[in-house]
Amino acid sequence: MTWQWIRFVLSAACLVTGLVFMILAVFGVNRFHRALNRMHAAAMGDTLGILFVFAGLILIRGFSMDSLKLFLVILFFWTAGPVSGHMISRLEAMTDENLGEILVIRKGKTDKKQKEEEGDETL
Template identity: 50%
Template structure:
């Protein structure tokens, strides 16, 4: 029974690492700021969630698990909000540049 838990944890952690590496490659390969930010935000959210889920499965329910859940809750609430604010700033900046170019 212990090896089933270990295999499930290994699959979750490996999947999370794969998603994080894919996000890093996406940030490197994409040319525009918004697409880079999307790759980074999705990689952080899903990759971190899978890694933490694997650690929770590995450790079982303990005080460490509660800490891990709190970390995930904090990062899942702040990550998308900050990504949205940065994207909104970029869109507003682009609109302002276009308006300035039309005036000239």
């Protein structure tokens, strides 16, 4: 009886942790401005979120064929996620002309005023 409660508490903790990581990833994707930063936030949230959610489901279900299938789904996501993220980041690096520029934000100045002061030579 005690083992079942411990297993339930551990699985609930894993599920809540996974959901927290996924929610934080949503905020990270909406907060960042560059595509590569957004991809990083989404990838970290997906990787850790899926790990903890599926680990919680494995603990709830117990060790059986269902948990083996869930483990294989984790492995598939961990294999496919970085590959697709790498392909998208390479596309972004090849098509974004402003990727190497550093964005500096100064208080109280708009972009137009800042470029006039610096004497923008790209015109």
